[in-house]
Amino acid sequence: xxxxxxYMKLEFEVFSALCHMKLFRINEKxxxxxxxxxxxxxxxxxxxxxxxxxxxxxxxxxNKEILNKYxxxxxxxxxxxxxxxxxxxxxxxxxxx
Numbered sequence: 001x002x003x004x005x006x007y008m009k010l011e012f013e014v015f016s017a018l019c020h021m022k023l024f025r026i027n028e029k030x031x032x033x034x035x036x037x038x039x040x041x042x043x044x045x046x047x048x049x050x051x052x053x054x055x056x057x058x059x060x061x062x063n064k065e066i067l068n069k070y071x072x073x074x075x076x077x078x079x080x081x082x083x084x085x086x087x088x089x090x091x092x093x094x095x096x097x
Contacts, residue, residue, distance in 0.1 A: 008076045014087050026070040026080070033057075035066050036081050039088050057088035 013023040024031045033039070037059040059081035062074055072080070 008070075008072050008079075010080065010083075012083060012087070026072060029070060031070060033084060033088070035069065036060060036077070036084055055088070057085050059085060 009025075009027050011023055011025040012021075014021060021033055024033060037057055039055065039057045062077040067074065067077060
């Protein structure tokens with residue numbers, strides 16, 4: 001999937017395992033999802049072996065360093081975080097089992 005917002009070029013694809021990025025580039029630069037937030041299982045107690053109970057991506061507040069690193073605006077940063085939250089927050093999963 002390739003999306004363009006204003007001047008930002010976003011290339012974004014999730015692996016079939018759902019919780020890992022296959023492709024993540026912003027303005028022709030390889031991007032790191034950890035620059036935008038973190039992903040973790042919020043319900044480990046109810047997850048089976050090698051499964052997730054409630055995988056959730058939580059965004060970080062933006063900062064000038066990340067905006068400059070990818071040459072994006074605050075609005076573009078928030079748009080990227082929204083896409084990461086949508087694609088990397090999927091609840092329970094047993095694909096790794």
